Amino acid sequence: MDRKINAKGVKNVASKYTTWITFILMFFVLSVLTKGAILRWDSIRNLMIAESVRSFAALGVGMIIITWGIDLSIGYVVCLTASVAASFAQDPSYASAIYAGHSFPLVVPILTAIAVGGLFGLFNGLLVAYGNIHPFIATLGSMSIAKGLQLIYTKAAVVGSLNQSFKNISQGSVGPIPNLIIYVAIAAFFVWVVLAHTRLGSNFYAIGGNKQAALVSGINVKRDLISVYTFAGLLYGCGGTLLASRLGLANSLTANGMELDAIAAVTVGGVSQTGGVGKVSGMILGVFTIGLINYGMSFLGIDSYYQQLVKGFIIIIAVYFDMRKYAKRN
Amino acid sequence: MDENYALEMSGITKIFPGVKALDNVSFKVKPGSVHALMGENGAGKSTLMKCLFGIYKADSGVVRLHGKECHFVGTKDALEAGVSMIQQELSIVPERTVSQNLWLGREPLNKYHLIDHARMIQDTKDALHKVEFDFNPNIRMSSLSISQQQGCEIARAVSYNATIVVMDEPTSSLTENEVEHLFKIIRMLKSQNVAIVYISHKLEEIFDIADTVSVMRDGQMIGTYDVKAITNDQLISLMVGRETTQRFPPVENNPGDVCLEVKGLTSPNPRSFKNVDFSLHKGEILGVGGLVGAQRTELMEAVFGVRKFCSGTVAINGKEYHSLTPEQAISAGVGMITEDRRGSGIIPLMSVTDNTTIASLKHYENKIRLLEHAKLEKVAKKYNNELNTRTPSMRTALMNLSGGNQQKVIVSRWLMTLPDILIMDEPTRGIDVGAKYEIYTIMARLVKQGKAIIMVSSEMPELIGMCKRVMVMCAGRHTGTLEGTEVTQENIMRLATKFSE
Numbered sequence: 001m002d003r004k005i006n007a008k009g010v011k012n013v014a015s016k017y018t019t020w021i022t023f024i025l026m027f028f029v030l031s032v033l034t035k036g037a038i039l040r041w042d043s044i045r046n047l048m049i050a051e052s053v054r055s056f057a058a059l060g061v062g063m064i065i066i067t068w069g070i071d072l073s074i075g076y077v078v079c080l081t082a083s084v085a086a087s088f089a090q091d092p093s094y095a096s097a098i099y100a101g102h103s104f105p106l107v108v109p110i111l112t113a114i115a116v117g118g119l120f121g122l123f124n125g126l127l128v129a130y131g132n133i134h135p136f137i138a139t140l141g142s143m144s145i146a147k148g149l150q151l152i153y154t155k156a157a158v159v160g161s162l163n164q165s166f167k168n169i170s171q172g173s174v175g176p177i178p179n180l181i182i183y184v185a186i187a188a189f190f191v192w193v194v195l196a197h198t199r200l201g202s203n204f205y206a207i208g209g210n211k212q213a214a215l216v217s218g219i220n221v222k223r224d225l226i227s228v229y230t231f232a233g234l235l236y237g238c239g240g241t242l243l244a245s246r247l248g249l250a251n252s253l254t255a256n257g258m259e260l261d262a263i264a265a266v267t268v269g270g271v272s273q274t275g276g277v278g279k280v281s282g283m284i285l286g287v288f289t290i291g292l293i294n295y296g297m298s299f300l301g302i303d304s305y306y307q308q309l310v311k312g313f314i315i316i317i318a319v320y321f322d323m324r325k326y327a328k329r330n
Numbered sequence: 331m332d333e334n335y336a337l338e339m340s341g342i343t344k345i346f347p348g349v350k351a352l353d354n355v356s357f358k359v360k361p362g363s364v365h366a367l368m369g370e371n372g373a374g375k376s377t378l379m380k381c382l383f384g385i386y387k388a389d390s391g392v393v394r395l396h397g398k399e400c401h402f403v404g405t406k407d408a409l410e411a412g413v414s415m416i417q418q419e420l421s422i423v424p425e426r427t428v429s430q431n432l433w434l435g436r437e438p439l440n441k442y443h444l445i446d447h448a449r450m451i452q453d454t455k456d457a458l459h460k461v462e463f464d465f466n467p468n469i470r471m472s473s474l475s476i477s478q479q480q481g482c483e484i485a486r487a488v489s490y491n492a493t494i495v496v497m498d499e500p501t502s503s504l505t506e507n508e509v510e511h512l513f514k515i516i517r518m519l520k521s522q523n524v525a526i527v528y529i530s531h532k533l534e535e536i537f538d539i540a541d542t543v544s545v546m547r548d549g550q551m552i553g554t555y556d557v558k559a560i561t562n563d564q565l566i567s568l569m570v571g572r573e574t575t576q577r578f579p580p581v582e583n584n585p586g587d588v589c590l591e592v593k594g595l596t597s598p599n600p601r602s603f604k605n606v607d608f609s610l611h612k613g614e615i616l617g618v619g620g621l622v623g624a625q626r627t628e629l630m631e632a633v634f635g636v637r638k639f640c641s642g643t644v645a646i647n648g649k650e651y652h653s654l655t656p657e658q659a660i661s662a663g664v665g666m667i668t669e670d671r672r673g674s675g676i677i678p679l680m681s682v683t684d685n686t687t688i689a690s691l692k693h694y695e696n697k698i699r700l701l702e703h704a705k706l707e708k709v710a711k712k713y714n715n716e717l718n719t720r721t722p723s724m725r726t727a728l729m730n731l732s733g734g735n736q737q738k739v740i741v742s743r744w745l746m747t748l749p750d751i752l753i754m755d756e757p758t759r760g761i762d763v764g765a766k767y768e769i770y771t772i773m774a775r776l777v778k779q780g781k782a783i784i785m786v787s788s789e790m791p792e793l794i795g796m797c798k799r800v801m802v803m804c805a806g807r808h809t810g811t812l813e814g815t816e817v818t819q820e821n822i823m824r825l826a827t828k829f830s831e
Contacts, residue, residue, distance in 0.1 A: 197700040199691040206688050209677035216636055216674050217689040217743070218660040276679050326679065 015325060019270045019282045023289045030296035038296060045178060051291040052170075052180035053078070053246070053255070055284055056239030057262035058269070059191045060121075060232030062283040065266060066195070067228050068208040068275030069128060069135040074236055074259035076146035077120045081240025082250040083150050085113035086159035089166035089244070098159065106165055113244075114237035120146060121233020125226035143259075151252055160249040170245040180242060184284070187235060192280040194231075204228055209276030264315040265290045273319055274326045290314070335394070336361040336525035337413075337494050342381055342391030351377045352388070355551045357544060361396075361493065362523040364516060366536045366557070369546035370569055370823075371622050371788040375529050378546070379496055383408045383415060395494070406435070414487035418499040418623075420479050424472035429454035431471050432486050457485040461515050477508035484515055495519060496527040501535060502623050503601055513539050531621045533562055533827050545569055563820075566827070570790065570819035577767060578795035581774045585611035585799075589782050590664075590751050592633060595642035603629040603806040605642070610751065610782050615773060617797030618786040619822045624803040626786045627669050630753050634666040635659040647750065660689060665744030669755035669786070671733070675740045678729035682721050685728045686710035686742045713742035717772055734765025741772060752776065755786040770796060790819045804828050 030038050037043060057078060061071045088109035090097035120142060127138035172179045195201035203224045206214040215221050244250045269286025271278030290311065297307050337359040344352040352374050359365045369375050381388040384402035393400055395411060402408040405415065422431050429450050430437075438453065440446040454467035463481040471479060480500065487495050497516075501509045516526055516539060528540055536543055537557060544554040545568040552568050590610035597603045603625045610616050618626050631637040633644055635654035644651045646662040659666075668674040677685055687694070687706045694702045694709075711724055719738040721731055728736055737757065744752055754773070758766040773783055773796065787793050793800050794817050801811045802825035810825040812818075 193700070197703070199695060199699070199701060202684065202688065202691055202701065205680060205684070206677055209680050210674070212674035213677050214688070216634075216656055216666060216668055218655075218657040219688075220655075220657060272679075276677065 018321070019268065019285050019289070022268065023285050023292070026289055026292050026296070030292060030299075034296065034299050038292075038299060041176075043295070043299075045176075047288070047291055047295050048181050048184075049178050049246070050295065051287050052184050053239045053243045054258060054261055054265065054291070055184045055287045056187055056235045056242070057258050058265045058283045058287045059187055059280070060235035060239075061259070061262045062266040062269070062271045062278055062280070063191065063195065063204060063228050064135070064232050065263075065271050065273065066208045066276065066278045067204045067225060068211070069225070069228070070263070071124065071139045071229070071232060072136065072259050073120060073124060073139040073143040073146055074262055075255050075257055076143050076150065077117055077233065077236045078240045078243060078255035078258055079250070079252065080120075080146045080150040080153070081113040081117045081237045082244040082247075082254050083154050083159050083240075084116050085109040085166075085241040086162055086244040086250040087153070088112055089162045090159065091161045091163050094161035096157065097161065098154070103163075106169075109166060109244075110169075110241050113241040114234055117233040117235070117237020117240060118230055119233065121230040121236070122226065124233070125229030128229060129222040129225040147252075154250075154252065156252055158249055158251040159244075162244065162248050167245055167248055170242050180246065183238070183242060187238065188280050188284055191235075191283075195280060200224060200227060205276050207275075260315075261290060261311075262287075264311060264318070267315060267318045267322065270322075272322050272326050274322070277326065335359060336396060337382075337527070338392075338394040338397075339378070339382060340392050340394075342378065342388045342393075344377055344381055344386060344388050349549075351549050352381065353549045355391070355546070355549070357551060358554075359494065359525045359527055360542070361525045362520055363541040364520060364526045364528050364539050366528045366530060366540035366543040367546065368530070368536065368543060368565065368569060370790070373546040373569075374549040375546055376498070377549075379415065379498070379527075379529070382413070382496070409487075409490045409492075412491055412493040413496070414490055414492040414494070415496040416480065416483050416487065416498065416500055418502055420476070420483055422471045422479055422482070425470060427468050427470055428458075428465070428474070428482055429467040431482060432457060432467075432489065453489070454485075457489040458482070460488050461485050462511075462518070475508075476503045477505070477511065480504070480512070481515070484519075488519070492524060494525045494527070496529070498529045499531070499623070500528075501530065501532065509535075531623075531827055532829050533565060534829060536565070537562070566820055566823045570823050578792075579767070579771045579774045581615065581770075581796055581798075582778055583614045583798040584777075585614040586780065587612055589647055590633070590784075591645040593643050593645075595629065595632060595639050595644065597625075597628060597632065597806070598638055598640040599628075601806065603632070603803075606803075606806075606808045608801050608808060608811070610784060612750070612782050613777050613780050614799060615777055615783045615785055615797045617793035617800035617817075618784060618803065619790065619793050619800050620788075620803040620826045622788065623805070624826065625806040626803050627755055628806075629803070630666065630755055630784065630786055631668075633659075634664060634753060636666075660747055660749075663748075663750035664753065665689075665747055665749035665751070666753040667737075667740050667744060667755060667757055669759065671736060671740065671760070676728050676736050679727050681725045682714065682719070682728060682731070682739055683707050683710045683724045685739050686713060686746060689743050690746045690748075709746060710742065713745050714739065717742055717745075718768060732762075732765075734761035734768070737761055737765065737769065738772075741769070745776075749781065751782045751784070753784045753786075756788065757785060758787075758789070758792065790822050793817070793822065794819065802826050 057074045061074060064071050087098040088104045092101055092103040124139050124142050127133045128135045170180050174182060203219045206219060207221055207224060211221060243255060265286035266283045268289050269282035271282060294307055335358045339357040342352050342355045355378055367375050380386040382393060383405050384407060432454050433450050438446045438449045451467045461481055461484050500512060519526060540557050542554060543557050545552040588609045589612050592608050595606045606629055620626050628637055632639045635656045635658060644654060646664060687710050694706050696702055707724055717738040719735050728739060758769055777783055799813050800817050802809050802822055804826050809828045812821050
């Protein structure tokens with residue numbers, strides 16, 4: 001009898017902390033395989049820097065998935081915002097600069113990129129809330145629009161030669177901690193406050209948990225759906241700016257496929273595809289779990305083609321367990 | 331054994347956990363006759379039919395067709411044996427054509443095993459012709475009227491050479507002319523020696539079309555009568571003649587001022603509520619009775635702003651609204667416990683606390699608009715304690731609670747919004763007897779505090795036990811309000827089956 005209760009207890013704990021357990025297990029396995037190399041501060045620092053932009057994407061789409069939505073436009077919206085930011089941060093003396101001969105204060109690239117991200121989010125939100133278009137299709141459409149705009153805006157050229165002050169946004173550090181990590185921490189904190197401590201956040205969970213019940217409870221579902229997509233768009237804008245700053249350029253391949261990485265990360269992080277469930281800690285942890293797998297495989301010299309394969313299986317396994325855990329509720 | 335019957339069901343018993351849904355029911359239908367099956371909501375008519383079609387497996391009893399014992403395992407099986415059912419909710423594929431629907435799953439094939447379209451269309455024409463419908467077999471189902479769609483279903487039944495056709499509330503969404511046409515088809519089928527089981531609440535229709543009528547009540551067959559030898563009133567009393575054994579707490583209905591006044595409320599959907607007037611007083615429980623399809627839920631959802639209305643007004647505490655959103659209704663002091671607890675009540679994965687507080691969050695924000703979690707949990711706990719909600723903890727996901735406790739959490743949700751008016755749509759559906767009594771006690775306490783309650787219920791004893799005033803609806807219209815000693819099962823049933831003005 002006692003053993004039975006214990007077994008159930010263990011199962012409960014395991015199901016509650018799946019994300020943490022996966023992360024720690026992965027860390028442990030890779031530590032052994034790399035003979036401890038991955039435990040070095042350098043490695044950890046690199047990993048965190050590499051995953052910073054994805055964290056912004058994951059925070060955005062994580063919130064959207066909580067409302068039982070999805071966003072496929074992430075990759076190209078980040079690409080577009082990175083290009084917009086880069087275009088306002090090019091060296092004025094660079095002949096092929098988009099605004100050659102003009103120099104802009106640092107706030108211009110940052111704010112325009114964030115605004116473009118926000119507008120795309122707003123557009124997605126309107127399509128989903130008022131157009132009643134399934135988010136999968138709505139964001140599939142805006143993904144293509146974002147890609148088209150990026151190509152038109154940059155004439156399919158690389159937006160490079162960025163000025164140093166723009167690059168410094170991401171490339172500096174405070175003591176041993178890279179700036180990028182601080183930005184991620186700030187964004188995560190902000191999203192955590194919204195999700196855990198505001199009415200809007202509670203509404204997101206309610207809408208994803210039971211839209212009809214949310215409506216009957218007096219929640220303005222349309223307005224809140226627009227908010228969540230817009231909010232996510234703003235985060236993608238921040239991500240795009242940081243990506244351009246870190247890479248020192250933007251082109252049409254920037255952030256390609258990031259939507260899959262971000263969706264995979266939050267799924268591994270316990271944000272349920274059935275809506276209404278998910279935490280910021282899980283989203284961030286999910287990003288680093290996937291990052292760790294990529295990083296570990298590169299470290300071990302495994303071909304990047306295999307990484308793609310492994311990532312696919314991880315998404316499927318994560319969703320499979322997620323469905324087993326929650327799907328029965330209906 | 332008797333080959334004089336097309337269908338013979340005898341000694342059918344079906345037990346669901348805790349409920350005897352069918353108790354030794356026998357039902358015999360002669361060929362070439364229309365046999366009406368009547369009874370209140372939940373009397374067991376549908377369960378009996380589901381046992382016939384093998385959707386439910388009866389615990390005991392025998393089904394014989396033309397004297398031969400048979401066991402169906404689903405509607406397809408039954409169809410092939412010549413027993414078909416025309417459901418109230420038609421089972422069609424709207425975006426496929428008439429002929430595709432008619433031959434669904436048994437399309438005629440040519441020698442290459444591909445669909446033989448020419449034959450399918452010719453067969454469709456023939457099948458439609460038999461039931462005196464004449465339209466293009468290539469037209470999409472969704473572009474037909476409900477009556478035409480029903481015609482297709484009957485044509486499908488006939489194309490299976492059905493000898494027994496069960497019709498469940500076939501006229502519920504038809505106009506008068508369409509009903510005439512349906513009756514013509516029924517008479518024709520009858521003349522072809524088909525046995526028809528006609529399930530309906532509409533008394534006039536029974537007298538119009540049926541030869542025999544069987545009445546069910548509380549899972550038992552009360553009796554089978556010749557329609558010519560029975561009266562309207564006799565049928566009503568047969569349907570409701572049950573003794574009230576349920577217990578109710580004492581309710582002090584002390585009607586005060588009017589707090590809700592609904593005038594001429596009409597739905598944009600012509601089949602829904604029309605021109606409904608009613609008023610609700612402080613300190614009373616107003617019952618809303620009617621049969622399934624009376625549009626009571628739709629009316630209440632419109633009063634609460636979940637559903638649109640196209641004309642009429644709703645006045646809450648003297649303030650008149652020509653349109654409403656749930657947000658407005660809630661701030662005006664209305665709460666609504668919906669009929670469909672799973673669909674629009676509970677948020678399964680959210681905690682008891684979050685489910686309780688979700689409709690009143692705006693009153694628990696601090697100066698910088700962050701939620702006051704400690705306070706929220708305390709208040710949620712207070713309401714759930716008062717209602718005696720049994721939960722392992724306030725953080726438990728609501729899906730892990732029993733139906734009765736989930737309902738108490740939903741009641742807590744609305745009490746927390748401090749409503750003056752609480753609309754409770756089937757508040758005790760699907761919860762056990764103990765929890766029912768607790769819900770009644772809560773209602774009695776609320777009206778004592780001067781709140782007003784509207785209780786929509788399909789259980790007549792509940793309406794009689796809890797309400798001094800009951801409004802009854804039938805087919806979207808308010809057919810009458812009963813007060814005091816007028817509130818009897820017979821009177822409610824009379825108004826609930828009053829289909830014409």
